[in-house]
Amino acid sequence: MSEKKQVFGPLRLRCHEASSLKKMPYDERYTEYIEPLGLLPFIHMAPDEIVNKRGEKLRVSAGATFTWISQNFKTCPEGASRDLIKLYARVYVWYVITRTLFPDCSGNTAQWHWLKALTKMETKWSWGSAALAFLYRQLDEACCRISKDACIGGPLLLLSIWSWERFPVGRPRVLDYKNYNDHGNQLRRPTWAYQWDIVSEFSGDPIAAYQTYTNEIEFLVSKQSVVQVCETSVRVS
Template structure:
């Protein structure tokens, strides 16, 4: 009797062309081959973020789960963090070695009100600890407008360096963002949200490389997204307690949804924060364990900053952040917008040659507004690039059959003995059925 191996290669390779040998870390894991090194995760829940990375598919910029595709969207980045998504992209001329250290010192003096030492600067970057140490409100004069604006720029730059666009190689922050913060009255009109999402997509894609030794980017955004979408793995949160003598206050979201997770966390009834537990959960994921539209119940009570860009939440096109260009494909995750998920149009995907060109692009002494002029034109016409669909967060007939033939449902090594788990290996079972059908088709 012939044996059937559960493979991590899709039956139809037209979609996941990077799932070839040595192109995706999940292929290496499933073939029981050693990775160069287990990637480090500098922020958030390392076990959760690494398993999300294993399910990430750079070809589609989506996670592939047994229930279908899902991803972090423009809606998520605006609702969770309240970042603006309308406006021009975060793009321009990247300046590094073309300026001497005095240029950067004078820039810091003008915009931040500090004059750093030579040891605090390197190639247009400032040590994060040096910047953070200047954020203090002692002897604060709220009537000093110039001082207030300089302090605001320090806080914004610190957030940029620590949360939105953290550097993957060092713990410092680029000063190239300072010119964008010159006039704070218009700085918020730039699309910081789309740039943050582009940065997340790019770092997740790089994290799938077998030789990659670090995972970075806005991983706290990814963690909050996972907690909202997968309630069974989210910790219980106790809101901040009121001061003694005061009545208990009703919790409010405040400036953005992320405030929901600012209380004390309890993981008593959630999986252990390790790879084995999360791997079992994702392999066993069923439709009732994923929240397709988690914001519907409270979207109306969130502040306007979390909703002003809802007209482009279903945008189909490029996201830009300096040299990085990644594509936001709302048609692949229509259920996240309350629409019926039909078979997506693969013509919207980036061609392999174009993908390799974009992923290899590095920061250089060029004006990226000129380099990415075609992509910027597409972004500027975003109002005409909105995915349309019928209401109903379900699948169209034939979608799951189409999807199962073109994806990989297992995260890990198929057939490998796993520790006892409360989650059945439903994803492995689905993958087995696909492989059986493939075997019968060949016969």
């Protein structure tokens, strides 16, 4: 790109809005099944098992659309059996991780292959390592795309928080904090990212902002990022 004098423009994001998760409300009955997975701090099934429950044929062979999942598994019925609650919990985790941790360029679809790791709900995988590796791959592939349709996936929310904590460029302004209910479970306590829960929204021209951020980053020095980390630590304390 440097030799051809090409400008690396902003990429289209393939992560999905956090507000869309409201379509799949969390049920406290899921907690006992999600906690062994090691995903409880992150949380705000076999394909045949899901399809057979509704008796419907899905059009997407690679997975199920988020709309279909929300329509069919939005609310776990009252008085449901433990097996049914566990099924709904598995679908909820599948829905959340494919929207936030592992989104790719395949569209609004929850890929079937992520269900393999959720077959045994009592197994605790290293989700952090998997998410980080997936992000690295998405960043690498994004940097190799130079077409107008270039896009990027992966846990970009985690990447954004990492960036906001370290660089005084392009980060929003923290507005307030909401009361947090951990339901008496230490694993449900807020993570470091919670301090960025309520921030100012960007309303300018994204192309102009991208060029501004690029220029500002080029003039950053290492001392600026170190000072910001220290200031953030004091504020949190």
